Amino acid sequence: MRWLPPESRSRHAIRDHIEANLDPVEDHQEITFLSTCYDFPWDTQRALELALVRVFGIAKSSPLLVRTGEFLERTQKRYDDTVLILSEMLENGYDSERGRAALRRMNQQHRRYTIPNDEYLYTLSTFVFEPVRWNERFGWRPLTxxxxxxxxxxxxxxxxxxxxRDIPPSYEAFxxxxxxxxxxxxRFSEDNRRLAVATRDLMLSWVLPGALRPLGARVVHALFDDRLLDALGLPRPSPALRRLVEGALRARGPVLxxxxxxxxxxxxxxxxxxTYPDGYRVEDLGAQ
Incomplete structure (x- = not known):
């Protein structure tokens, strides 16, 4: 399944098409695809990475994440598997053949463990609200x-x-x-810190040589609020560094x-x- 954008090359064509022609309930898959994959691909990916880190700040959830070993011993694979499973559903439709296969694979992975429903709910909520909050801070245009x-x-x-179960019945309630x-x-636990550091260092390894990663870590920390930093056991950045990092990201807006x-x-x-330079099968994603 592919949803087609409007023909106009206007920078606001996607927004205008959504506002004029689509319904947020009936057309939620199409709207989410167009908004994410055309107007905010980089921002959404960064926001969902932040959503992952926020989950690490929940002390009652992190012991299981440490015990599985996936985030500490196979950090790159766990990251790639998560991104690909979620992307298969978003980019193809969760009711497409590939989307249903990705959903089955995700459910198979989760059935290995006993996970309380409220922890599922919280993780799901971060997928909704972290992209919204990122957009409010750094988006080149506001989300409608x-x-x-x-x-x-x-x-x-x-x-x-x-x-x-018990997904709140409205955006506001969720x-x-x-x-x-x-x-x-x-709140803080040592498991939180281990998970966050492993994931942060993985992401820094994609873009920085080893000698620059301590500086890069400080930049990453500047994107986290103080409650999250305290829960992860990470140092708070100086106000000046936070202003610099946030200002640099906001400066993208006029350019875009x-x-x-x-x-x-x-x-x-x-x-x-x-993890999969030669491609992958949906059935092979996740722990085997």
């Missing part, structure tokens, strides 16, 4: 109300297909759940607004990955 609501309905349906859950459960819109979708399922 339709885009936000479509994201909620997209992940609500994915959650239902994962048999997650956001309250997200905020309240963090207030109750985001001046450019014509992306003509082809950025599809992560079509990119080579470090």
């Amino acid at each position: 109300g339709k885009e936000k609501l479509a994201t909620y309905h997209y992940w609500k349906q994915v959650g239902a297909l994962m048999n997650i 956001e309250r759940f997200n905020v309240d859950f963090e207030a109750e459960h985001m 607004r001046a450019m014509p819109r992306r003509r082809e979708p950025r599809l992560l399922t079509r990119k080579k990955t470090r």
